[in-house]
Amino acid sequence: MIYEVFRQERKGQPLQHAGTVTAPDERFAEVYAREQYGRRQESTALWLVPRKAVREIDEFPDEFDLKYRRVDGYSIKTRLREARERAGTLEMAPGGGEDG
Amino acid sequence: MSERTDMLLELADDELILGWRNSEWTGIAPFLEEDVAFSSIAQNEIGHARALYELAAAELGTTADQLAFDRQPDEYRCAPLVQLRRLEWARTIARHWLYETADEIRLATLKASDDPQIAGIAAKMDREEAYHRMHAEMWIDRLLSSADGRARLNEAVDELWPYALGVLDDELRPELRRHAEERLGRRLPDVEPVSRGVHEAELAELWEEMTMVRRSAPRGAQW
Numbered sequence A: 001m002i003y004e005v006f007r008q009e010r011k012g013q014p015l016q017h018a019g020t021v022t023a024p025d026e027r028f029a030e031v032y033a034r035e036q037y038g039r040r041q042e043s044t045a046l047w048l049v050p051r052k053a054v055r056e057i058d059e060f061p062d063e064f065d066l067k068y069r070r071v072d073g074y075s076i077k078t079r080l081r082e083a084r085e086r087a088g089t090l091e092m093a094p095g096g097g098e099d100g
Numbered sequence B: 001m002s003e004r005t006d007m008l009l010e011l012a013d014d015e016l017i018l019g020w021r022n023s024e025w026t027g028i029a030p031f032l033e034e035d036v037a038f039s040s041i042a043q044n045e046i047g048h049a050r051a052l053y054e055l056a057a058a059e060l061g062t063t064a065d066q067l068a069f070d071r072q073p074d075e076y077r078c079a080p081l082v083q084l085r086r087l088e089w090a091r092t093i094a095r096h097w098l099y100e101t102a103d104e105i106r107l108a109t110l111k112a113s114d115d116p117q118i119a120g121i122a123a124k125m126d127r128e129e130a131y132h133r134m135h136a137e138m139w140i141d142r143l144l145s146s147a148d149g150r151a152r153l154n155e156a157v158d159e160l161w162p163y164a165l166g167v168l169d170d171e172l173r174p175e176l177r178r179h180a181e182e183r184l185g186r187r188l189p190d191v192e193p194v195s196r197g198v199h200e201a202e203l204a205e206l207w208e209e210m211t212m213v214r215r216s217a218p219r220g221a222q223w
Helices: A026-038 A077-087 B003-023 B032-060 B064-069 B089-111 B116-144 B147-165 B170-184 B201-210 B212-216
Strands: A002-008 A016-022 A045-050
Touching: A002 A026, A016 A026, A016 B032, A026 A045, A026 B032, A026 B116, B003 B032, B003 B064, B003 B089, B003 B116, B003 B201, B032 B064, B032 B116, B089 B116, B089 B147, B089 B170, B116 B147, B147 B170, B201 B212
Parallel strands: none
Antiparallel strands: A002 A016, A002 A045
């Protein structure tokens, strides 16, 4: 079995893909991941995911080159806040309507 | 030499020589992940040896390196179990498990020591040994789960059993037997232990290799 290993470098940081371990089962995978990605105190947490559990998406067709879908250079923050105020959903928004 | 330094050197020599033996698998273990894990365990054992030599060295007015490398082969106090040269993989796992099982029993008594330095170092070692035991136990379960694996494990354990008993003092041996028999689900042979103080010919060979660099450098060389 192949397990994908994700590693957190410091508490609070996101886990990032570190590599894989090949192991006959989860118990072996845990021991091997610990030795391979944790023995030098380089990780504060590891996630092990069986590769079979990973659903991969790798096709993103854009046949008509829809540039207007890209939001580069378009500031949305103020408009979004105003729209939320009108809709009465400001408190429900991430950050409770705080700026930023 | 006090009883305390005797004990420290026995334990340190066990860890150093087993660490050395386990490191002989580096690069040739059955598969890559196991290679990394087993080599890492070997490095841990040698780290434990260093800490123990340092404690003994403070009392003897010497250094950890001198204790580790400047004695003659027959002055080492390691149990014959750890001296045996590279065994094939089933025997290596059997030795690893037998040693870790015996070591857990020994560390439990040392953790209860009145000597705070001994109790402290035993507790620290035990926190790392817990992962070595995890590694050994998963292999034992794996081997026990198939007829072929069980046969190979049993054969290796029977062969190494007199050596395993020799790791511990008389009074702790029954506990090792109880633990091992329960785990394997069978009786183990009644045999004479191969006790500490016996030096296998393979130890001299290991010593030649282990001390080669140090002997080739002038005294007092800094690394």
